[in-house]
Amino acid sequence: MLTDGKPREFLDPQALVRLARCPLTARRPMQGTVSGRHRSPHRGASVEFAEYRRYVPGDDLRRLHWRALARTDRYYVKEFAADTNLRCLLVVDASASMGFGSTGQTKIEYARRLVGTLGYLAGSQGDAVGLAAVGEHVASDIPPRRNPAHLVQVFDALESIQPAGTTGLVAGLHQLAETLGQRAMVVVASDFFVEPELLRSAWEHLLDRRHDVIALHLLDPAEVDFSYRRPMRFVDIEGHDAVLANPAEIRDRYLVALNAYLEAVQRAAWETSVDYRRVRLDDDYEHVLLELLASRMGGPGRQ
């Protein structure tokens, strides 16, 4: 499918084959340009009947439900679901914190695997794929397109992302919400070390624009377990602050703060209907994607 033939480190061909059995579907109706496997927000002439509704002046009379008229003496028209293609925007947090990793791979590397695989799957099923790398600002913004060569461009950009700078994810998401245009599936891969309320507002902004948001919350096991023993000097990866701490003494308070933060993020996702997935870097990414894809294979209303 990729025209350049260049092996990508973040793509595992065998995993791609296994995952291809599960289509990548949107939970919201998409507005594509061609016919595809995703529901269209528009009711149009298609083979799949969707529903009846009352006739309003201006509807196509060819869609008038004559039988219902005969029986009820009221005017109804038929609505049909129109399948269209998906616009998938892969948003990758490119802040310096994504460069952290204690399991042998960093969060950015893991994010590349996740979004790269999703991008490949979307492209292979004819969906448009784009990429936005958000660091202190939106560093690169490649709009979704169906062109296979475009996918190469996306992967090149994905490969070249170098985590740096502070987190500007929230502002970046707001910007993308304004600039994205048509409805799209927005896959955000980040560690989301921002205020949950700010994150909530960004998600709401995206959802207001009728986008389908998938939030992949990447966490390193060290950040979750905080099982250091000896006194440490923690240096902010995104700045210059340093904290001297004895992990044994503050671990309980750290875990309390961590759990409170995760609960807040999860609550924000729940309340905004964001497809939220918490991913540890020691989780098998294929399993994570499989769960994600499988959970989206349900009918309308299934999230």
Next chain:
Amino acid sequence: MSFLAPVMLLALPLAAMPLIIHLLALRRYQTIEWAAMPLLFAAQQTSRGYARLRQWLILALRTAAVAALLIAAARPLMSSRFGITLGQADAAIVLLDRSPSMQQRTRGVSKLAAVVDRLAAGLDRAAANRWLLVESGRGEVREIDGPASLDNLPQTTGLAASADIVAMLEAAYEYVRQNELGQTELWIASDFRSNDWQPQSGRWTTLTKAIEAAPWQVRVHLLAYDAPADGNRMIRIERLRTESRAGTRELSLSLLVEEELGKDEESGIDDDASAAANSNRSGNRQTPAEESATEEIQSAREATVQLEIDGARTATTVPMSGRRGRLNDYRIPLAPGQERGWGKVTLPADANPADNHFYFVYDEPPPRRTAIVAEAGSDTRALRLAAEIAPDAAAPARVETYAPEETSVLPWEATALVIWQAPLPTGDAARRIAQFVDSGGQVFFFPPDEADNAKLDGMGWGAWQDAQPPQHVDSWQTGSRLLGPTDAGAALPVGQIRVQRFRDLLGEGNVLARLDDGSPLIVQASVERGDVVFWATTPRPEDSNLGQQGVALYVAVQRAMEQGRDALAAARLINAGKKIDAASTWTPLAGTRATISSEQSLSAGAYASEQSLWAVNRPVDEDAAPTLSRNEILPLFGELDVQIVDGVQADPAGLAEQVSRGFLVVLALALLAEAGLTLPRRPAQERAA
């Protein structure tokens, strides 16, 4: 604050080591780049203030611990209680007990020397505006430069005189009162002997009440050097006389050697040695160890005494019975022509050298001098005869007659017996009589003809009584010295005394003889030394047959004269502390070389004046005085603020130990607090992420 080892203060910068180590340790922390800083800050936020405070507290405690250790090692000196100077005192007065018991030694250092060293090194000059000394010799307050000057003062060496602690305190109080001083620190260094402290004296109550009522604050620090001696013997001459025997003059000494109860009740003889002695007595052959133990027992049961007379030495042994040993009438022949001189008896060195010697002087036998004081025209022939006829032709007697108003020219110090047949003395004459009797003189009072209302020693004359028929002596004390039997055992013919006239005797005394009607004829007054005897009648024929019968009167007079001669001889053996103004002009013959002239009457030794030889020794109370317990000492000070400081000999900076201990306490507390702050917290149960 001053320091005994100030060089340690050079290491004070080491107190910064905890901070330096902390800074170096920072470099050794494992550094990790961390992404979840917000969570870390959140975790730190709840304890950031405490963590920072705790970190600084730990550093401060470690620095304080190092500094406290270094300061304690520098041995700081402060003179106040608990090492805290509660402001500078107006005056600090040192009361120094220089009595013989304070010369007891431990490890070669006497209590007195240890006290002086400790005060000199341990008291801070800056602790008081002025420093004063009251030493037990003169008992007067003198100003000194500071505690350090105690080391150089000659008035801090040992004396043979007892201390009068309450008098020293009275002098100190009087000085403070007159000079209107403020806060006063009293430092009393003593070994708490009862003869020095006189706990039964009512002066304590009067003095402490006066001090309590005073407007200034007084704090008393008692330096207690009351540890008992370990193995101490003392020697004393109980009697000394010169005698002539077969043309040779001899000294006759009676010695007493006494052991002081020390740490061991016995004199150090163990059971093995005692068993060895038993083995020896059973006749079995002894092993070398048993022989050595036997020698030890024998030496412990005998005291070796060295005698020195005018430089010539000899030695003898005094058998010990229990804690005492006596050597009675030890005779030392004197060389021909050796009429006067000095000597001493000495014990081997032990815990207290001050009681290991006793000085004596000897001189020509005092003359058999009697002074008859009588009104002009009085018939004193019988009395003169009784005194003039000497039993020893080699020692003629001398009798001189004086009028009652001529007592000022009477040679009291050379007179053995005074016979007073005149109205009882009053005024200066009474004072001279009292001094004479106090020095051992003998006085016989015979009744005057005229009326006499005077009293002496509680005794006085009543009215003349005519005894018709004449009365005889009905009873007399045959055990008395005056009227006892002769050396051969023959009773004196006291019962043959016949009395026609006698005068009533007023007052209380020891009745030596009574007449038929119970009236006292011869009464002995109560005096501490010497003897005062009242005769109710005179030897005149119209009064009695004392003169005609002669024997009883003659024997009584001769015996009194002999007693008076002994007292004259003994008068030159004086107790240290007796005030003798001329003592500073004496020439020392033997004794402590460092004695200053003004303290010669306070220091044991032999001295020569223009006319006499003198021997000064410690009072007998010094040998027998028990040590008061601290529970007996503290109540003497009433409600005054008193601190007892244990005497630690050979430790001149003992006072400073209290201050060092304070810093060591700070060190311990700092380390404990630091340990408490650095104890690792038990990690909480892990929560599911």
